[in-house]
Amino acid sequence: MKKYIETIKSLSDLKNYRSLYHKSRCNSPMPSILELTELMELLKAVLFPGFWGYSDIREDNIIYNIGASLQKIEKILNEQIKCGICFECDNEEMQTQSCEYNVTGITEKFIKYLPKIKELLSKDVIAAYNGDPAAKSYGETIFCYPSILALTHHRIAHELLNLGIALIPRIISEMAHSKTGIEIHPGAKIGEYFFIDHGTGVVIGETTIIGNNVRIYQGVTLGAKSFPLDENGKPIKGIPRHPIIEDNVIIYSNSTILGKIVIGQNSIIGGNQWVTEDVPPNTKLFKK
Amino acid sequence: MKKYIETIKSLSDLKNYRSLYHKSRCNSPMPSILELTELMELLKAVLFPGFWGYSDIREDNIIYNIGASLQKIEKILNEQIKCGICFECDNEEMQTQSCEYNVTGITEKFIKYLPKIKELLSKDVIAAYNGDPAAKSYGETIFCYPSILALTHHRIAHELLNLGIALIPRIISEMAHSKTGIEIHPGAKIGEYFFIDHGTGVVIGETTIIGNNVRIYQGVTLGAKSFPLDENGKPIKGIPRHPIIEDNVIIYSNSTILGKIVIGQNSIIGGNQWVTEDVPPNTKLFKK
Amino acid sequence: MKKYIETIKSLSDLKNYRSLYHKSRCNSPMPSILELTELMELLKAVLFPGFWGYSDIREDNIIYNIGASLQKIEKILNEQIKCGICFECDNEEMQTQSCEYNVTGITEKFIKYLPKIKELLSKDVIAAYNGDPAAKSYGETIFCYPSILALTHHRIAHELLNLGIALIPRIISEMAHSKTGIEIHPGAKIGEYFFIDHGTGVVIGETTIIGNNVRIYQGVTLGAKSFPLDENGKPIKGIPRHPIIEDNVIIYSNSTILGKIVIGQNSIIGGNQWVTEDVPPNTKLFKK
Amino acid sequence: MKKYIETIKSLSDLKNYRSLYHKSRCNSPMPSILELTELMELLKAVLFPGFWGYSDIREDNIIYNIGASLQKIEKILNEQIKCGICFECDNEEMQTQSCEYNVTGITEKFIKYLPKIKELLSKDVIAAYNGDPAAKSYGETIFCYPSILALTHHRIAHELLNLGIALIPRIISEMAHSKTGIEIHPGAKIGEYFFIDHGTGVVIGETTIIGNNVRIYQGVTLGAKSFPLDENGKPIKGIPRHPIIEDNVIIYSNSTILGKIVIGQNSIIGGNQWVTEDVPPNTKLFKK
Amino acid sequence: MKKYIETIKSLSDLKNYRSLYHKSRCNSPMPSILELTELMELLKAVLFPGFWGYSDIREDNIIYNIGASLQKIEKILNEQIKCGICFECDNEEMQTQSCEYNVTGITEKFIKYLPKIKELLSKDVIAAYNGDPAAKSYGETIFCYPSILALTHHRIAHELLNLGIALIPRIISEMAHSKTGIEIHPGAKIGEYFFIDHGTGVVIGETTIIGNNVRIYQGVTLGAKSFPLDENGKPIKGIPRHPIIEDNVIIYSNSTILGKIVIGQNSIIGGNQWVTEDVPPNTKLFKK
């Protein structure tokens, strides 16, 4: 190792690579991908008992498994939300004490919202079953459909974002992207009975709004047309710039919908379409 | 946890979320993703010894490794096939006894078919090497090509489906989709010397039939044009609705072939094509 | 197991499946995916301390973590590079002794190059932050952006390839493909401040050359138009056949750039474009 | 491995080493030390929640942890009791069916007896605290005293033996021996408030009977004087041959009490004594 | 599990088994055997680098390994000392804040004392090598001698006790007892160059004082003769009641030394002796 002394020094010198380094205010560790992975395993086991986690769940043992899992979920969430808040924190005066208080409250609200997430996902399961002639049972869609996995991550991440935290939901969302090829920004608002068939290559942007009973296919992008730059030539963050997809819309594979436009209800967008302007309700768009 | 008592009760109440719950007839656990993952690791180590699993395989130790792996494969398959059958079972009169009998038979037939699967995959390896100028050796394609991984899962899943079971092959197939971005429904019939280059975004539907020496590229969809609904507005399951790709066809990236049409032998479909009608043999299709 | 004796024999008979078997010259094991996965975890923990690996990295403990990780990196690299060289080796006269010598030298050169890789990646982080209005901090791009993960693998793999080894970098590169849907061949030359947004479906071929400040989107292919066959009908390996993308180019989603062509500096290629000929500098290409 | 073919054959030939091989009647695997180790971890976590297993047990989460643990205990016990019965089974006509029935019943009785075991152990904890001036709290005796560990294993093993199974309790008992140096045969009958101080080298034989409030020290043997042989010169199994220790007896370190004799109540046996005859009540035995 | 509802309730009802339950004041988890086991692995790796932990320690990498281990030691110690203090705490007014302060200080003092512990242990290694003709090298005594393992635990536990904490050192001490059969209470004061040969069955009581260059053998007890009871018939805790062993004493196997007596310097106590009165210096005691 003697020959690597300079290498080690260089790699350890935080000043050399300013952008890669982060110093948290409150001496908290950074968020941990490992812990968040464990968290998602526990959440999936609570939302779909038997499908994820311990496979021998029955009516008379489910309550103990849910309870034991929630207890671990509470612990990890408290820690990781705190790590996430500290990581993003810019306020040099902020104090650990006050953070702790918020964190406990956020965790509690989130856990109490889990039954609502479960209800939403049960509707997504029905949508998947109804939307694909190859689906043989509800259970098959939970076990095998990337749509259900991506939406499980999304509905969790979206609620965490609603509760005021930012980085952790992004990490959770990217975990689903890595496994499914479906990227949904936690900020996207998605209605009931949503189904993404096949899914690889789907991108749903931060300010997208999707109604009920919407179905989209692989390779569909709901993206931004362009984004305004500020006076320094940097993109202005957070401006609404993604589509609004109304109820009962179907978008076939590899179509690209760009910009803050509206796809009116009951419309069908064919495959490989490039759409950058509003589409009125009840339209069938199959341009060649 | 006192504050979560209602949450726990709600999440444990199986009546609240009917579609997410499953009660097996024969008191069997549900299929386990964890066990099936272990199964696939073992199968890959048996089909490509040294590439997967223990890396120090030689001529004089291979038989012990194959034997020890097959024994674990047999055990997991017996359990998981039974779990899968019970999960799908609708027959309230069915009895564990009779299931057990079938399971053992299916496992035995499957294991005895493994040499045939290995032979098919060895041809897919040759196809990958010949189909990509960047490939430096057969071994490189086994180590690195998503095509080989996806086809390993597919040829296993397809045979399990042929043996009469349904859910387990779908899970196995989705595992490959998650890792490669290539989705092949276990029902698809695929000939010899098949090669998918790059692969991300490829979708091959349930009733697709592919001949010998076919090569396709990333983003290619072999899908259904539409699907008929029954009187309740639900899709009718299981109807042939995907393309037939004849021998020696090449389909370039991001092309979409939809419906029960035939792409005639020796044809070449260019990139970004949208094809919904039969293509005669020996055609070169490069529409703009 | 008695019933499987023929199956075991068949699966163990290396002559049956010639293409799937490999016999190394120097009695070395084959490269191990497991070890290479561990290697990448260690390298990521050294390049982005705290983001990957142990999450409680601080100014006063970083040097011990870097040092302890480098020591393990050195050990695995020495072993795996040797396994890789032996796997590819055709020279029946080559001797273990001389291999060992080269391996140590390659490992040393690679480890000493790590600070340079870190510097390149710190610029890619800035490019990601500036390139996406949804990015809230540099840290978020390291935690969540497939672009950073793919480029971390690529810049490592590319340097290993430069040092004269071939198979190991390909495996490292495919690991990133599996997780991100972004496939970058280790041979591709990529400049500074590169950003791939969303990323799923991106393919960057072996002989691609990319300048500085380039940004591309999901589904973009930088591929080969076709490849010449030799007298046996096999593709000729290693010929330059992929695009040259000059500085400051942007290529929007799902566009396909094929062949050894040049996309001139400051050009913008719209989405869904099919480009097989040179594009002059400062062009905006938005064909319909 | 070629050079080891004869070694492998010899080690695999079950006829060569008859006594080391066992063939179960009902095709069940052998008992598994690994599974039984897991079982004991779970049982200890149920009997002393927080001391063993998950360390953050509180009033409002304990029920979920107990429930989730019992469910796993039930599963392992059912399997291992069955393995143990099959291992010991001599009846060539016995059928799996009837075994299964018994196993479930034994498991159920055992689990329902756990609260009684917990009550007995809580008294042993009090005895340890009162018996050692170095003990600072009840909790310390649970965390640190080999007496409590050995009695936890014993009271579990003794009850399993009472329920009619033999091998599994012996394995459980030997686990405690290995960790504490205290060997208690599962057959020994032990009253309430028993305490073994230090414990290393203690041996308590199969047919020993111990009253209430007994305290013994390290190196004490409660053994057999000799054992009658049958006509073949083999020891006759199962005859009562160990001491009866009545209430309130203390036996100091390294004393040996041999044979089916009675140590009368309230007696004190000094250290290093060799006792092979009855000791009347209220005796203080300090021979030199 | 329905049949176990009463069992679960009973096992979860903390009131039923008062002595087995503990409620910490500051809502801290209980000490964790698992964490303390990890702590001891790390401490052993720091005190005997290469012998314990990572086996490839060299002059040029040792500092990184020590540093990385100390960092984890600091984290676990802070947590576990806090858990231990809370577990033992009786002061209902005590506040978390003040505990935390103490904990950090104790951890810091302990870690800074580690070089002193290492120095003491290096002398114990020399004593073991010199005391046993079977020892072939210093290294062998570190790898194989229960004496070194027991003293490593003891010198750590003793220092922690000196720093004012009680339960954690007892747990650490019992860990060594379990592995070596040597029980040394953390309170015992032990001089330099101490050696316990073979060791099984050795007991060294809480208030024992041992000089320099002392050697004892298996089965030796340095215990209390009896202990005074308080008015409630409970033993009075903490009174000096164990022997003082002066410099250069040897005590052979299975001898028992009881009570607050002095074994004068340079004395040799033969095997199997029972000693309850002072022994003058330079005595050779071989009673029959």
Next chain:
Amino acid sequence: MKKYIETIKSLSDLKNYRSLYHKSRCNSPMPSILELTELMELLKAVLFPGFWGYSDIREDNIIYNIGASLQKIEKILNEQIKCGICFECDNEEMQTQSCEYNVTGITEKFIKYLPKIKELLSKDVIAAYNGDPAAKSYGETIFCYPSILALTHHRIAHELLNLGIALIPRIISEMAHSKTGIEIHPGAKIGEYFFIDHGTGVVIGETTIIGNNVRIYQGVTLGAKSFPLDENGKPIKGIPRHPIIEDNVIIYSNSTILGKIVIGQNSIIGGNQWVTEDVPPNTKLFKK
């Protein structure tokens, strides 16, 4: 960690603690307790298939399990024997090359000797069953008797010592001591059908010789009376100094046999005896 910089330096300075540091000649790592633990698990699984390791061993799968285990045994043994030889090596001129050659030969001889070890152990199993009226079956003695575990380690360690290596067998022997409380030096020569009942506290010294059909009980020491010192006051290593126990001897619990004396055949030594002179054949020694 800044506050620990001096501590880290001190702990890393190998000169400070000369006796604790070791510098191997050939740049090999030190022997690894972890690897040797794995080795013993594999050896036990090969010697008692089903009892140790995978629990579902049957006639038709045993050969694959034995083969796969032997292959791992060979690998670990080669590495660890080399590490052990380098650790002990004093010859500064010795070269790696020559060591490697010896190591392979030792491993091969050892593995080929395994059937002989298995045969010896099968006789020890019979001795345990015949020697204890509490034993219900041969199998029970393999699962539960410390005697069998200690002899498994001993017969392995003794053979390794015979093959010329020293440190590794000592570590293997101490592993059994830790688990059983039985310490047998690898140098001890032990005949067939040996049985140690209960075992805690047994010590069998380096130059002990034990005949056939010998049975001993807990706490028995076969030790050295004293050992001659050299001119520097250090013990002279390796001189015969332990007892010879002839065929058919029984030695009851806690007896101590010291020095190079002979216990004649068919003798019985009672419990708690102190023997330092020859005992003629056929003696019954029950001194009080």
